[in-house]
Amino acid sequence: xxLSRGLRAFLTAVTAxxxxxxxxxxxxxLVNSFNTSQSFAWPPEGLTLRWWRAAARSSGAKEALQVSVxxxxxxxxxxxxxxxxxxxxxxxxSFFGRNSISLLVILPIALPGIVTGIALNNAFRTIFGWELGxxxxxxxxxxxxxxxxxxxxxxxxxxxxxxxxxxxxxLGAGALTTFRLVTFPMLRSALLAGGLLSFGLSFDxxxxxxxxxxxxxxxxxxxxxxxxxxxxxxxxxxVVAAALVLFSIVPIYLAQRLSGGTEEMMTAR
Amino acid sequence: MSNRQGVRAGLLLTPPMLWLGVAYLGALAALFITAFWxxxxxxxxxxxxxxxxxxxxxxxxxxYRTITIRTLLIAVFVTAxxxxxxxxxxxxxxxxxxxxxxxxxxxxxxxxLWASYLVKAYSWRAMLSASGPLAWLGWTPGYGKVxxxxxxxxxxxxxxxLPIYAGLERxxxxxxxxxxxLGASAAHTLxxxxxxxxxxxxxxxxIFTFSLTMGDYIAVQIVGGPYQLLGNVxxxxxxxxxxxxxxxAYATVPVVVMLGxxxxxxxxxxxxxx
Numbered sequence: 001x002x003l004s005r006g007l008r009a010f011l012t013a014v015t016a017x018x019x020x021x022x023x024x025x026x027x028x029x030l031v032n033s034f035n036t037s038q039s040f041a042w043p044p045e046g047l048t049l050r051w052w053r054a055a056a057r058s059s060g061a062k063e064a065l066q067v068s069v070x071x072x073x074x075x076x077x078x079x080x081x082x083x084x085x086x087x088x089x090x091x092x093x094s095f096f097g098r099n100s101i102s103l104l105v106i107l108p109i110a111l112p113g114i115v116t117g118i119a120l121n122n123a124f125r126t127i128f129g130w131e132l133g134x135x136x137x138x139x140x141x142x143x144x145x146x147x148x149x150x151x152x153x154x155x156x157x158x159x160x161x162x163x164x165x166x167x168x169x170x171l172g173a174g175a176l177t178t179f180r181l182v183t184f185p186m187l188r189s190a191l192l193a194g195g196l197l198s199f200g201l202s203f204d205x206x207x208x209x210x211x212x213x214x215x216x217x218x219x220x221x222x223x224x225x226x227x228x229x230x231x232x233x234x235x236x237x238x239v240v241a242a243a244l245v246l247f248s249i250v251p252i253y254l255a256q257r258l259s260g261g262t263e264e265m266m267t268a269r
Numbered sequence: 270m271s272n273r274q275g276v277r278a279g280l281l282l283t284p285p286m287l288w289l290g291v292a293y294l295g296a297l298a299a300l301f302i303t304a305f306w307x308x309x310x311x312x313x314x315x316x317x318x319x320x321x322x323x324x325x326x327x328x329x330x331x332x333y334r335t336i337t338i339r340t341l342l343i344a345v346f347v348t349a350x351x352x353x354x355x356x357x358x359x360x361x362x363x364x365x366x367x368x369x370x371x372x373x374x375x376x377x378x379x380x381x382l383w384a385s386y387l388v389k390a391y392s393w394r395a396m397l398s399a400s401g402p403l404a405w406l407g408w409t410p411g412y413g414k415v416x417x418x419x420x421x422x423x424x425x426x427x428x429x430x431l432p433i434y435a436g437l438e439r440x441x442x443x444x445x446x447x448x449x450x451l452g453a454s455a456a457h458t459l460x461x462x463x464x465x466x467x468x469x470x471x472x473x474x475x476i477f478t479f480s481l482t483m484g485d486y487i488a489v490q491i492v493g494g495p496y497q498l499l500g501n502v503x504x505x506x507x508x509x510x511x512x513x514x515x516x517x518a519y520a521t522v523p524v525v526v527m528l529g530x531x532x533x534x535x536x537x538x539x540x541x542x543x
Contacts, residue, residue: 004455008365014357022381025392041400082285089281104289112484112523114500123296143293204385221387241388248384
């Protein structure tokens with residue numbers, strides 16, 4: 001589009017500024033984790049690895065990390081199974097109510113997190129009578145991780161089409177065999193992408209988790225939130241936050257490479 | 270659909286539907302019902318009798334009215350800041366950037382989305398602190414209303430950039446060139462051609478920023494200082510006050526507002542842009 005030089009220069013400047021604004025706070029967290037000052041005075045007087053060493057020794061952080069990883073793995077597994085089943089049903093078959101089910105899958109992520117949080121909290125405690133703990137966290141996370149897998153698998157199924165599956169059926173393969181030998185290999189990278197996104201989503205989640213985690217188990221974000229206002233823990237919290245910034249970049253980059261396009265990434269969130 | 274296909278679809282759908290349809294929807298319904306229950310003042314236990322007291326308190330008690338309006342205003346500010354910031358970026362990405370730069374920019378905008386919400390709020394806590402970089406540059410908004418608007422606008426910015434980018438990408442260049450051929454200046458073309466056509470996309474983005482701000486209760490605690498939003502009240506009522514019926518009633522406010530907003534924007538065609 002050719003409008004004018006001035007406009008182009010202006011837009012380039014604003015975009016550059018916008019990118020700076022987006023990444024400066026994250027870089028600040030990274031730099032501050034090396035800041036010698038405990039109250040994060042800016043500019044930093046010196047750089048030190050002290051806080052990183054302290055964080056590596058912190059048992060609370062390490063336990064929370066372990067819980068987070070376990071929850072994310074389990075929730076992703078459930079989401080992979082349920083999301084794939086849902087995507088296959090909705091893409092390959094047409095039936096009454098298909099759009100409503102589509103909407104239902106998106107609902108956990110579309111509703112304000114706090115509503116999902118207190119709804120699940122209420123359901124777990126009063127209706128099912130469960131204690132809040134590891135399993136309730138997993139259930140909550142799986143519920144909204146389903147949509148990330150669903151979107152990826154649906155996009156892939158649409159892109160790939162039915163011809164190969166039909167050919168397989170024509171050659172005499174049953175439904176399960178077709179799935180195992182034809183459909184699943186085609187879905188593999190979409191599943192991996194969806195799984196990575198789901199893992200990232202579960203790992204970072206806090207809005208719903210505060211309502212579905214008991215007092216015993218802490219995921220990493222909950223640990224951060226609990227220690228955020230304690231002055232002694234501030235540097236360690238900052239290191240954990242910096243580590244999270246670094247580690248969230250990796251899954252997304254991988255997922256983007258795998259799904260082979262930015263379309264699926266954009267619809268996944 | 271043939272019978273066997275029907276059975277297969279049914280089998281595929283049953284586990285996810287049990288999980289989402291029965292469990293999740295059921296939980297939402299139960300929550301909604303709870304909003305109509307009362308709480309015994311003495312024992313603090315929930316009483317299972319129908320009462321509209323919770324909803325009445327929402328409208329009559331001044332504190333809750335203030336907080337609701339305040340939350341709505343903050344949502345409007347955040348949406349405005351994001352729209353103003355996102356539009357030029359999205360325009361550059363959609364129409365002026367080369368394909369390679371465009372792909373990089375899309376990834377660059379998307380990446381912070383997946384960085385933890387908590388880390389982003391925390392980063393702004395550091396930015397706004399009395400010894401942080403903003404103070405060093407001479408600006409001290411501190412923790413409060415302004416800081417909160419900045420932080421929330423920062424966190425939801427990708428949600429605004431992406432729909433506008435998608436909408437602008439679909440804008441045919443021919444229209445813009447025709448406008449230039451007819452003698453319009455760049456500013457004029459923007460104002461009369463581009464922005465009106467991108468408007469549904471902007472509204473689509475605003476759905477996210479609005480909805481996310483209305484339900485927020487964590488960023489408020491981190492950078493809002495003593496400030497309280499709707500989300501805080503709900504959060505507090507679940508924890509210490511243990512007044513689930515009232516929390517449930519108050520939580521329906523953002524849902525109702527968003528449903529109303531969605532109904533309103535449906536006519537602008539924004540929903541096609543989601």
